Amino acid sequence: MEWKSIKGTLMKDVPMKRYTSMKVGGQAAFLAYPTDETDLADTLQFAGDKGIGYRFLGNGTNVIVSDKGINETLIRITKMKHTRYIKTKWGALADVSGGVSLRAFIKDTAQKGLSGLEKLYWIPGTVGGGIKMNAGSFGQSISDTLEEIRLINGKSAISTLTKDQLQFGYRKSPVHRSDCVISARFALKNRDKKEMLRDMDYVYSERKKRHPMEYPSAGSVFKSVGSEPAWKLIEKAGLKGFSLGGAQVSEKHTNFIVNLGWAKAQDIKDLIERIKKEVYEKLGVTLVEEVELWGFNG
Numbered sequence: 001m002e003w004k005s006i007k008g009t010l011m012k013d014v015p016m017k018r019y020t021s022m023k024v025g026g027q028a029a030f031l032a033y034p035t036d037e038t039d040l041a042d043t044l045q046f047a048g049d050k051g052i053g054y055r056f057l058g059n060g061t062n063v064i065v066s067d068k069g070i071n072e073t074l075i076r077i078t079k080m081k082h083t084r085y086i087k088t089k090w091g092a093l094a095d096v097s098g099g100v101s102l103r104a105f106i107k108d109t110a111q112k113g114l115s116g117l118e119k120l121y122w123i124p125g126t127v128g129g130g131i132k133m134n135a136g137s138f139g140q141s142i143s144d145t146l147e148e149i150r151l152i153n154g155k156s157a158i159s160t161l162t163k164d165q166l167q168f169g170y171r172k173s174p175v176h177r178s179d180c181v182i183s184a185r186f187a188l189k190n191r192d193k194k195e196m197l198r199d200m201d202y203v204y205s206e207r208k209k210r211h212p213m214e215y216p217s218a219g220s221v222f223k224s225v226g227s228e229p230a231w232k233l234i235e236k237a238g239l240k241g242f243s244l245g246g247a248q249v250s251e252k253h254t255n256f257i258v259n260l261g262w263a264k265a266q267d268i269k270d271l272i273e274r275i276k277k278e279v280y281e282k283l284g285v286t287l288v289e290e291v292e293l294w295g296f297n298g
Contacts, residue, residue, distance in 0.1 A: 006042055008079065009033040016069065020060035021124065023216040024265040026069025026295070031057075033079050037182065040077065041156035047073040054154065055294070056180040058129030059101070062218055066295035067265045077180065078126065083108060091115070091189040093147065098128025098181035102135070102142075110200060115191035116145035121200040122207050124219065128181035133290070134173045138203060143168035147185040154178045171223050171290055212250040215258035221272060222255055222287040231255035233285055237278045244271045269296055 010032045016025030029052060034040040047054040053072040057063065077099035086093040092114050096105055102125055106117045119140035123130060130142045131149060148162045153176075166174055175181060207213070222230035234240070234254040241251045246263030249271065250256040257268055276287050 006032065006034070006046060007039045008035040008043070010043075010046075014074075016060070016065040016074075019057065019074075020063050020065060020218070021216060022064055022218045022263075022265075022268065023259055024067070024263055024268065025065030026067050026265075028065070028069060028074045029071045030073040032073060032075045034075065034077060035079060037080070037152070037158070040075070040080070040152060040180070040182075043073070043075055044152075044154055044156050047075075048154070055177070056128070058099070058126035059124060061124035062129065062133065062290070063292045063294055064218055064265055064268055066269070066293075068295060070295035075180070077128070077182070080182075082183075085112065085114075088187075091187070094186045094188055095183060096127050096186070097183045098126060098131070100127050101125075102127050102130045106200075109188055110193065110196045113190055113193040113196065114188035115196055116186060116188040117142070118196050118199050119203060121203045127184055131181050131184055132173055132175045133171050134168045136171075138206075141168065143173070145186045145188060147187050149175070149184045150182045151175065151179045152182055153180075158182065210253050212252040212256050212258050215250070215260065217250070217256045217258045218291045220255045220290050221257050222275075223290045225285055225287065228285075229255070230287060233279050233283055233287065234275055237275070237282045239275055239278055242271075242274075244274060247271045249275065265296075269293060 012030055013027045014031040015027050017023050032043045034043045055072055055074055057074040057076050080097050080099050082097045084095045102123055105127055106121050110118055119138040120142060123135050123137060135142050148160055150160050152158050224230055231254040239249045240254050242249045245267030246260045247267035248258050248260055250258050257271055279285055279287050
């Protein structure tokens, strides 16, 4: 299959620092924006014909790409957008494509007085990305109101999984790395719009207060360990404000690594390994990354 077979945009040798929130990373071999499901299937075939791997990239808010880049086709479905609402006696079923901004979707549901996702407000990334990692905050997870998802795999096979077939855990989902969430359906309940917007304002203010929004980051770097938040463990290990190169453990929230402006991807990777080593040696606890590290092996 040749480039001309793809209706959407296909770019070559794309610097990933432009497409990730951490603002680091070398080039990706290809970056594709399919226009619809048929085009998405063709893009997957293109990657197969080229004999290189592929990955699905949302808004790049949970990804760190190595400085040497990644010899793969990265696929973004952010141009395949739709949001539809089906009214019910208790609220509505919301059908939304996986490439839609999670923040924008939550804002839209709130404007319609539909509750179930408002505590996730201001979590960056796409709906599909949020489902893939079972994003959550303030005691609410994206899977709580999820009814079904539609997936496509590397062989271009599309499947629908209902609520009963989906098993989610803490920052875990049944969506494999090679799969893409094409769309999702949420069951949302009616609620007073003013109350919802008030809750969302609170969530935003708390995020702004606690999170280092003034620097590029990839959000929370590590998963909690049991009931212990990772930031507490990192702080107990005495790593608050510790830096390597241009990467620093945030002084505002120690489970964030920030790019001070001159960080390389390797600085961030080295700092992640240093944090894991220090926390294990001092506290006997093994931290596991929540962020995804692309292109560092081999």
